[in-house]
Amino acid sequence: MDMAPTLSPGPTPDSASASHQPNVRNPLPLSAAQEAQVKDIYYKRVRGHCAQQIKEFAECAVGRTISATWICRDQRLSMNSCMITHATRAEEDAARAEWFAGREDRRKKRQDEAAAVERRREEVIELIKREEAREGVAKARPS
Template sequence: MAAQNPTGGDPAGLPMPSRNPLPLSASQEAQIRDIYHARVRNACAPEIKGSFFPGSHLTPFPLSPFSVALSGEYALLQVPILPKPSTALALQILHLKKAPSFADCALNRTFTVSFVCRTQLRAMNGCMKAHATPEEHDAAREEWFAKRMERQKERERKAVKKAQQEDFIREWWGLPEKDAETRRKEEEKMRLGERVGGYAARDRKSVAAEERR
């Protein structure tokens, strides 16, 4: 299954290090679950938040092009059209009616949601159940591995910003400077790549030690 990127950013990234499932740490598995849930919610966005579909009413209107105005259940989308090359630019306002969604039905309701919004709730749950597949989870795992370089750049950016803030506070209050050894260790830690997988337990024997016995 092709890996999509609903969370934004560059879809191109690093490949999977192995086609076999790799043992990751608990925090890394939680990050994969977040991506997986975001992909499922993005696939079922029309059922959750609603979508617009064209209505039957078209009205000519001379307004500025490429502007959208939302009003309640309708959206006014100005579409430029050119019937003939010699004619001037004509604009139409296309009335788009919003399809009923669970979010719109559940707005300003509490315990009556399960009764009043039963149809929308079933549609939303059915869509999420249909998209919550092992293939989608594998695609989320591939997306997590593809974003390793992006996460490393983000960590480096935060580390540089933190160091600048520490230098400013130290200069402002007249605190002593960090020694060269501490600064060198921090720079080495910042350049380290992301570790894939968790750390072995202290009381767990390694495979190599078991084979030597």
């Protein structure tokens, strides 16, 4: 008769503290919108590294359509090679880390905006109450 395999205990406290490095690649599942924000940061960072090559290609391509393919070939190849060079996993990890670093700021900004909306809502309600009270006093007075 086969015996069921024994379950090994989970990680020990010593092993858990030894690997306390945050997993930047996938610390927690992100929604599709959050992943899109990370990708936007990533692309912005890559374009930032290659800004000069992109500018040179754009200047060459101004006023051209199909002919830009062969006339601006050197600039295009330079731009593409720069972007391929900088489009690395490390750059993507840096973009993800930047997104997580700004997470608290975005949360605080949303809270501040919600608080401002709530304050404005309370002001409007107070104005409405004052107007109703003034109308009530005006109706109560004999003409």
